[in-house]
Amino acid sequence: MSAGTITAQPEPRPSPPASGPRRSAVESTASWRLTDRLGLAIAWVLGLLFCAVCAAIVIFLFIQGIRYIRPELLVTNPHVGFDQNETGGFLAPMIGTFLVAAIAIAIAGPVGVGVAVWLSEYGRPVGLARLVESTVEMLAGAPSVVLALFGILLFETHPLGFLSEINGGVVFGKSFFAAGAMLSLVALPLVVSTVREGLQAIPNHVREASYAVGKTKIATIRRVLLPAARPSVITGHMLGIGHVIGDTAIIVLLLGDTQTLQGVGHVPVWGTLRGTGSTLTSYIFDNAPTGDLNQPNKAYAAAFVLLAIILVLNLIVDVFGRRSKELLWS
C-alpha cells in the first residue's frame, strides 16, 4: 500500500538502539499496559518453548537413529529372527517406499499439472471450475484411512483385478498399484495448488506477448508458461512425494504388509507392482511397541532414514522455492 515510503526504508520495525551519535530510546515496554506486557511475555515463552520442543524431537530422533543405524540395515532384507540382531535390515521397505512414491507421483504429477493448467488458464464454465476447486479441497481434507477404504472397494473389483493378485476368483486387492493409486489422491491437491499458484504468478503480459506472435493457447502453455513455472512444478512434486512417503494408513490397508516384496506372476517389474510389500512407514508401524514385531531399535533406525529422505526433499523445495522468488518479471 504505501509502497513508495516503505521501499525507501527497509523493514520498518522498532529496533534496538541504533548505533550513532546519539542513543535513540527504543519503545520500551514500560509504558505498555499490563495486558500488553503479559501478551508479549506469553509470546516469548511460547515461542521459545516451541523451539525447545522442536529441538528436543529432532535431536532425540537423531540420537536414537545414530545409535541404531548400521550400514547393513540399508542393504539387507528383513527376515524372521529371534532378536533384533537377526531380523535383518529394511532394504525391502526402502524399495517399497520408492516404488509407491514413484507410482503415486507418476499419476499425480501429470494429472495435477493438467488440472492446475485448466483451473488457471481455462476454467470455463465457471460452475465446473468451482466444483473442481471444491473437489481438490475435499481431497486435501479427506483422511487417508477413508481414501484407503475407498481403495479397497475399488481394487477388489474384478475389472481391476489385473492390478493385484487373483486367488481362486477372489481379487486380493492389495498391491503396489492399489496403494500407489490411492496415494496419488493424497499428492494431487498439493501438486494442483502449488502449480496453480506458480501459473497465476506469471503476469499477463507474458501470455499476451506469446499470443501476439501467433502461438496458440496450448502452445503458449507448453512452451512458455510451464517452463516459466518449473520451480512451482518441481516444488509441487516434491511436496507431493513428501506427503506420500510419510503416509501410513493407506499403506497398511492397501499394501498387504509383507516383509519382503512378494511379486505376482513372472513379468519382471509388473509382477512386483502387482504384488505386496511394505514401506518404511509400515515397517516403523510394525516395529513400534504397539505393532506386531516390536523391535524399537529397528524402528528408530528406519525413522532416521525416513527423516533423512524427507529432509533432503525439504531442502530441494527450499532451493527451488528461493529460485522461483528470484525470477524477475520486469
Next chain:
Amino acid sequence: MELRKPPPVRRLTPASVVTPRPEGADAPTLPYGQTSNGNGSPNGAAAAPAQTSGFVSARRDVRPPVATIERMQVEDVSIAYGTKPAVKSVSLPIRQGEVLALIGPSGCGKTTLLRSLNRLTELTKTASLSGRITLDGVDIATLEPTALRRRVTMVFQQPNPFPMSVFDNIAYVLREQARRRPRRPALRAPVQDALARAGLLDEVADNLDHPALRLSGGQQQRLCIARALAAQPEVLLLDEPCSALDPQSTKVIEDLIVKLREEVAVVIVTHNLQQAHRIADNVAFMYLGELVEYGSATSLFANPRQQRTKDYVSGAFG
C-alpha cells in the same frame, strides 16, 4: 461599523503578469513576466510574482496573518542511514498557526526529516540521529515514542485507512488512548467532530459503518487526516498527501490544510512547487540533505536568496 471587505482575488492570466514597470526603467519584458530586477510583492494578497525566479502561481485566497505559537524546534539535526547521510545539520522552527512546506528534489532528505519529527526513523534499524528536536521545549528523545506520536501525528503519501468501517477507523485512536474501552455511544461525538474537522462528515454521515476501503482516494486521504486529528495532536505531519490524488481531491485537501493551521502546526512535504506556493506560509528548501534556504513562501518564491533555490524554483532542475 461596516467591516472592510477583503480586496478581491486577482487571478493571474499570462497577460496580467506584466506588472507596471518601475518609473524610469525600461526593462525588457521576458515571456513570463519576469523583470530583470527583483520586484517582490508585499504580502499574501494575490501575488503577481514578477521576479527573476520565473515562478508563476496563484494563491487561492487571501489569508490574514495568524498569531503563531512555537511548537517544535529542530536544532542542528543530522540523520544518517548507516554511513550515508540523509539530513545534514538542519535547524527549523515549527509553529502552530502556519503551514511549513518542505520542498526539494527527490532524495533530498525532506521525508526523512519529516519522519524524524515523530521518531518514525527509529523503525529503520540503520538510522542514527544527532542534534535535538524539541516539542514544547521538551527533547522528544526523552518522551515515550507512543506518547510523542499522539501529539505529533502523520498522514502518509498513500492513503492507508484500516480495513474497518469509517467509524472504527477514527474510533481506533480514541479507543487506544482511553484508559477503559469507551462504549460506542460515547465515541460518536468525537468521531463526528474529527470527521467534521476533516471535511468528510457530510459525505459519510449517513452511514458511518461503510467500509473505509470502499471510499474514493480523496475521501480515504481525508479519512486519514480525520484519524490523525482524532488524536488531538499539536503537530500534523503530511508526507506528500496529495501526490496520489486527482486535482479535485487535491483542492479539497489543500483548503482543509489551510483551515487546520490555526488548530495545529502543519508541516507538509511536497514536491509540487505550485502546491507549496498555494498553501504554505513558510517554506524550507532542502537539497542533498542540507537546508539551503528557509523563508516565507512569498519571499522564497519571489526572491530567493540562494542560487540553488533560484534554480530549483525556476525549474532548472528537479
Next chain:
Amino acid sequence: MDEELLLEPVPEGLSQDQRAELGLGALVCGVVLILLAMLAFIFREAWSSFAHNGISWFGPGGNVDSQIQAIFTSGDFKRAPQFLIHAWPLVWSTILTTGAAVVISFVSSLFVAVFMVEFAPAPIKRMLEPVIRLLASVPSVIYGLVGVLVVVPFIGNHLISTSDKASVTPVIQLSGSSLLAAVAILTIMISPIMIAIFAEGLRSVPRGWLEGSLALGVNRWRTFWNIAVRTARPALVAGTVLATARALGEAVMLSMVSGSVGFAPNPADGLIFVFEPSRGLAATILHNTDELTSPPMKATLFAIAAVLLFSSAMLSLAGWAAKQPMKRYFNVGGAAA
C-alpha cells in the same frame, strides 16, 4: 487465381486449442468423478449400518468393543448379520482429542506466529522457519513412535499414581496410553501447520497499515494485534480448518498412543480422566482393518468413514462461512480476501 491460392483451407473439426481444452476438461471431470464415486461408494457401503441403527449409531449404550466383536463374528454366513453399534465412545474420543488439540494449538500457534513474524530477534526467526517446515512434514508414524516410546512411558510411570489406577480399576486399566498423550502429541503435530499458515497471513498484511497505526501512537504489540492479527483472520480460519481436518483424520499416531480401548473418558472422574485410554473413529478403522472380510463389519467401518468424510466436508463449509463476513471490509486493495 492468386487469391484462391492465398486462402488456406479452413481445417475440418476442432482446432488444436479446442482439442486441448476439451482434453483438459475431460481430465478435470475425471477427477471430479473419482471424488463423486468415492462419496457414492462409501455412503452406499455404509448405508446398512446406518439403516439398522438410526440415530443411535452415535449414541451411547453398551461396550462398543464387544459390539464390534459381535458384528465381526456375525459375518459368518451361517448367522444373521449383526449391525448394532453405539459408537458414542468413539465419537466422544474423537471430539475430545480433536477439540482439545485444536484449541490448545490455536492459541499457542497464534502466539508463536506473532512472535515469529514480528517480535523474534533475527537469529531465532531464521532458525524457526525451516524447523517449522520440517516438523510439518514429519510423518505421523514417527510422531507415534516418539509418543509410544517416550511420552507414554513417562505418563505411565511418573504421572499416574497407583492410587489413581486403583480408583478406576473396575472400569478401566490405566497405563500411559491415554487422552493426555494423544492430545499432547496431536497438538505438537498440528501446530506447525497452523503456525505456517498464520505466519503467511500475518506477513501479507500491508506495511502501510501497521505504519499508520504506529504513527498514531499505538504501541507495537497493540498495533500488531489489532491490525495484523485482525487482518489475517481469513488465514487464521484457513489454518484452523486445515489443522482440524488433519487431526480428525489422524489414525496412525492415535492408534499408537491413545490406547486401543473403545472407552469414553469420563470427566466425572475428575482430573484422572485425562489418563484414561480411548480410541477415536479413524483409529478404529485402522484397528479393525483385518476384519473387513466380514460384511457387517465392512458396513460398520464404512459407516465410520462416512462420518469422517461428512465431518471434514462440514468443516470446509464452516470455514468458508466464517470467512464471508470478513470480506466486507477487505475489498479494494485490501490484504487477504
